[in-house]
Amino acid sequence: MECVVYRSARKADTYLFVECAGGFSKVPAELLQHLGRLERVMDLDLAARPKLARTDSATVERHLVEDGYYLQLPPPVE
Numbered sequence: 001m002e003c004v005v006y007r008s009a010r011k012a013d014t015y016l017f018v019e020c021a022g023g024f025s026k027v028p029a030e031l032l033q034h035l036g037r038l039e040r041v042m043d044l045d046l047a048a049r050p051k052l053a054r055t056d057s058a059t060v061e062r063h064l065v066e067d068g069y070y071l072q073l074p075p076p077v078e
Contacts, residue, residue, distance in 0.1 A: 001046045001061050003070075010036030013074035017044070019064050026068020 001019075008014040016031075016038060018024060024032065032038075046057035054072055063070035 006038035
């Protein structure tokens, strides 16, 4: 599955993964407002990258299929 990754300009270390075909159509408007301006970071083929920085591609793909997007938040501060 291919997707596009966007970085929030407002929220540090926050990334939004969306399907290439659907774009932002399934992302709640409130979430988009909260994230502010989004900067396109990369196009990503999840099949080619089983392990990602903070999760795995299977988790991202499941969220894309079920929800239409995946939100990656920064790690918790200890």
